[in-house]
Amino acid sequence: MTDLQITTPIPTVASSTAVLADDTRGAAGLTANNVACWFGTKKVLEGVCLDMAPGQVTALIGPSGCGKSTFLRTLNRMHELVPGATLGGEILINGVDIYRGAIPVTDVRRRIGMVVQKPNPFPAMTVAENVVSGLKLSGMKVTKSERDDLIESCLSKAGLWNEVKNRLGDPGRALSGGQQQRLCIARSLAVSPQVLLMDEPCSALDPTSTRRIEQTISEISESVTIVIVSHNMQQAQRVSDRCAFFLAAENEPGRIIEESPTKDIFTNPRDSRTEDYVNGRFG
């Protein structure tokens, strides 16, 4: 956990905490500066620089194994949970480095939420408890009425309220896969994150649930910055403002080949490899 390879100079904590005070609510900007990742001695990412502007949806696309998930997991410090995983470079939320102790790691993860590919609701908790589980987990206290309001508003934002409003007491695992995924989104929203990372959130879902989640993304993107990994080019086009194309040459770490507004990536790519990939002519 502690063996991070940090290769850039440490910014002064004093200057960063001053910014912190006002900056913990509302959509936040996320900046990756020259990020590199290792699993043990294997380098899987190199030189990744990416600006994820507040309130925008950034899509990460690229072939399997090029390091999209790995990059996403560095953004909320989940990468370091893998034994032997290290990283270099810096990641800033509203200009404050998340790896150098200016923000406690639990705060980093609360402010930068994550939804993974396989829905992972807490099976022992009810639907309602799942939604507010993040509050309990991070030690936040709310009153009963605040709690009920939060449950309704988050489930509504995730497009699930109408389907589950009469089954709030059912166990989370009793929902369908698509409902579970939306429950996980609701759960993430309940701790009012500033950034939401989504790793192929729709890959296990039917077209209707997928549509619903895409709709959710466009509805919430004003108040929370979204970074989404998708293998579905249409989806990336539909939901994102900007796109970053990742690629790893054989036995080389992955890097960003091209990063531009979504329209340009799909209609007017600068790099021929990007063009091949978005037109489905690639590995």
Next chain:
Amino acid sequence: MTSVADVSESNLVDEARVTPVVRRSKVDRAYRAVATLSGSVVFVVMALIGGFLLYRGIDALRISGWGFITESQWAPDMGGAFGIAAVLPYTVSIALVALFLAVPISVATALFITEYAPRRLRRFLTATIDLLAAVPSLIYGLWGLFYLQPRLITLSKWLADNLGFIPFFEVNEDFGTSLGVFPSSTFVAGVIVSLMVIPICTSVMREVFGQAPPGEREGAMALGGTRWGVVRDVVLPFGRGGIIGGSMLGLGRALGETIAVTLIISPSFDAKWSIVEQGSNSIAALIALKFSESTETGISALMAAGLALFVITLIVNTAASSVVNRSRSGSATEI
């Protein structure tokens, strides 16, 4: 318009439920036969042990009748009364004292190993605990008798002096509360048995906690969960079956512990509430102590006591396995 009924009458086969027929290959059948055979050996051995104890103990049970359960003295050899009314409660008390200490310590140790310890320390601790489980109980008994007991009775005295109003910690005031009344008690025996039970409980719990689904763990972390939050909301709910199962396994072990208890206790045949006062007993220790000096009836009576212990252990373990099987971590169906 065709109704559903029409369709089912004209086109479909009878809707009666089908019992799926399984045709197994030869290899499958051979394997099944071997597995079934080895599985049934367990039951045969159990039945043989139970049957043997009943067969050898029945004479004594005929003599004592219900007195075997209500009588607390043990004098079968002189033709006197005998029963387990004192020995059994002592046995259970020692086991409960052991469990009362062992379960929280084991849960905490297992959590430390799976959740908090750095990887190298984790491996070292796991190995050490498995090693502790392998230390013969005679060693625990000797160490407990000569090293631990003299130190432990200070605590016994403190308990009696300060919490004496609770029947468990009460001592007979006639003697005063000098240190002399505290050795060889249920408490001392229970503490030493707990040391033997902790490694067993910890292994089971560690195993189960370690299987908590990584997806849920990460989900909890990604919500900004503290380590304790993850433990409370993911690991403990998942591991409940393991906690109960491990405790019951420990209880079974504690009920049957013989040599260490024999070394520690000074046998008493008067049941009492106090666990800190001198004098305790256990069925296993009783059998070990009396076996060589007993006559025919005496042996038969000991066999009957053994049967009682066997039945209780069986009940405890059956209850444990049913709890564990029904829980998520035990059945492992949800992982």
